[in-house]
Amino acid sequence: MLRKGVVLSISILLILCSSLFAALEINTQKVGDNIVVFMVDYKGGSTIAINTDKGIVVVDSNMSYETAGNIRNKIEKMFPGKKIAYLINTHSHFDHNMGNQVYTDVPIIAHENVIEEIVETFKDIDTMKDRLAKSIVRLEEAIKKNEDSPDDIKIYKRMKNEWEQGVKDMNADFKLVYPNLLFNDKIKMDMGNITLELEYYPSAHTNSDIIIYIPQEKALLTGDLFLSYQYAVLVNPQGKSFPVEKWLDMLDDYLNNKEVKYVITSHGSINDIDFLKLRRKYISDIWEDVKKAYSEGAELKAVEESHTVAKKYQYIKETGFADDYLEFVHKGIIDKFWFELERRKTEK
Numbered sequence: 001m002l003r004k005g006v007v008l009s010i011s012i013l014l015i016l017c018s019s020l021f022a023a024l025e026i027n028t029q030k031v032g033d034n035i036v037v038f039m040v041d042y043k044g045g046s047t048i049a050i051n052t053d054k055g056i057v058v059v060d061s062n063m064s065y066e067t068a069g070n071i072r073n074k075i076e077k078m079f080p081g082k083k084i085a086y087l088i089n090t091h092s093h094f095d096h097n098m099g100n101q102v103y104t105d106v107p108i109i110a111h112e113n114v115i116e117e118i119v120e121t122f123k124d125i126d127t128m129k130d131r132l133a134k135s136i137v138r139l140e141e142a143i144k145k146n147e148d149s150p151d152d153i154k155i156y157k158r159m160k161n162e163w164e165q166g167v168k169d170m171n172a173d174f175k176l177v178y179p180n181l182l183f184n185d186k187i188k189m190d191m192g193n194i195t196l197e198l199e200y201y202p203s204a205h206t207n208s209d210i211i212i213y214i215p216q217e218k219a220l221l222t223g224d225l226f227l228s229y230q231y232a233v234l235v236n237p238q239g240k241s242f243p244v245e246k247w248l249d250m251l252d253d254y255l256n257n258k259e260v261k262y263v264i265t266s267h268g269s270i271n272d273i274d275f276l277k278l279r280r281k282y283i284s285d286i287w288e289d290v291k292k293a294y295s296e297g298a299e300l301k302a303v304e305e306s307h308t309v310a311k312k313y314q315y316i317k318e319t320g321f322a323d324d325y326l327e328f329v330h331k332g333i334i335d336k337f338w339f340e341l342e343r344r345k346t347e348k
């Protein structure tokens, strides 16, 4: 089990939205007829390749240009004679774009807010390296502390490997490469056999998240918005608001009006539609509960204590990560929703 100190250290990774748990081994999994997911070992930042008549569309480029280069080689071997047509970054977090430099020969697509957020992330690379180095030290401590828990140790070691690779890259030939084909709401890409529908999911995990729907494959790529080990990941520090109602409407559109067989996240999980239904319910339930408590004049601390996953949202519990970590992430969502209600009240 994770202990408190570890939760604190993990929180730093979460805030940065780390590609948790990666090591450098690359595994592939085919989804449908034309999608291949390249996973960096366990749950590290995935890269997704979509085989279209007009070339391969690649989604996300990992936090290491070295790993990104290895993945690109694999893609080119897997689809001989096919060019890479586009790279898409699902959002601004560095574990999805630090490999962009191996794709400078193709257009890189993203939401327009991505630029501002990448500039902010990389404005002080020394601070960033320092944060990564500190996280690595904390992981080493966690490895020592959890000697009796081999599963946790395995995860920490993988995380440590990936963070070390990230620091190594930053000290070597890392070059920041920005997306250069930007959109602001939604776009449809006609790739012959495949259509890609890209849609902005406003102000949630970052302020630049997009969802990608591929009707021919009944596949939905959700970036970091929903992860198998964190339910919903709301860390947007720059968002002025949390448009929860808009999120729910968008999810309803995918759940009710579109055929979805595969929900593919950016960190190593390929899921069925129930995965998304459950997360829609979870967001909606917390939102309604927090609104009710807020309107009744409750105190935030009391709401946090009475609305834990263990007490109120057991239905979303899955194995695969320690309870106190999940409660920590869950409490973050309650807080964000609470502050959103306060913000709306002041705005009135």
Ligand SMILES: [Zn+2]
Binding pocket: 016, 017, 018, 091, 093, 205, 224
């Ligand atoms: Zn992220």
